[in-house]
Amino acid sequence: MIILAATPIGNLGDASARLRQALEDATVVASEDTRVTQRLLAGLGIANRPKLIALHEHNERARAADLVELARDGDLLVLSDAGMPTVSDPGFPLVQAAVEAGVDVTAIPGPSAVITALAVSGLPTDRFAFEGFLPRKAGERIRRLADLAADRRTLVFFEAPSRLAATLGALAEAFGDDRPAAVCRELTKLHEEVRRGPVGELAAWAADGVRGEICIVVGGAAEPAPADAGEAVARVVALAASGTRLKDAAAAVAAETGLGRRDLYEAALEARRGD
Secondary structure: OEEEEOEOOOOHHHOOHHHHHHHHHOOEEEEOOHHHHHHHHHHOOOOOOOEEEEOOOOOHHHHHHHHHHHHHHOOEEEEOOOEOOOOOOOOHHHHHHHHHHOOOEEEEOOOOHHHHHHHHOOOOOOOEEEEEEOOOOHHHHHHHHHHHOOOOOEEEEEEOHHHHHHHHHHHHHHHOOOOEEEEEEOOOOOOOEEEEEEHHHHHHHHOOOOOOOEEEEEOOOOOOOOOOHHHHHHHHHHHHHOOOOHHHHHHHHHHHHOOOHHHHHHHHHHHHHHO
């Protein structure tokens, strides 16, 4: 089978007993960077020296089929540099190919920068979405953030330190300066830092430069204010007076306000009768 194994995101003490045993038992390991894996083996005191195969974003699609066939004959351990493979890291094409080929896939759970950042952010955790890295191109980034601006879930992003200030500025522009957020830096490492505040203030703070591995957590959009039913009915009547079918006008205003389409339709009919 293929075994996806989560590795520490900073502190080696977070390596699970299952991960240690899997590293001791492995004969073949596909890893994002074989040098990082060698340091992990040494750091954990693992005596085993499995065969290491590089599996990264530039070769994972080309190598997926061969690795799936390799996994038919014995377990293939898959590692990313930190955290869980496939989560903004190599591994998804391999898993996809394995599922299509009927090869079992399992996981050794463990550290996750996404969940760790969410947990310490101080922002709601009951509903959230992981958005990975935002597009580098300004136009694509603006469109992505426009799609997310009204999302009421807490949002988690990864970002490079060199682009942090620009990304926070883009978030402030798309979501508003006062949207609550947290920048989580160097999680589980010696210089761990969580900076919380309105996203506009965080953008100003980051302008001086920030180092380390970065997660950004942003609070969801606020619940919209309740629509005024009287104003909504008046809008339906006005749309109908301008030539829109009453049913269509009610449907349009219902979509805008969240009020019931049938209720708006009947109230508009009543208002027209009253006139």
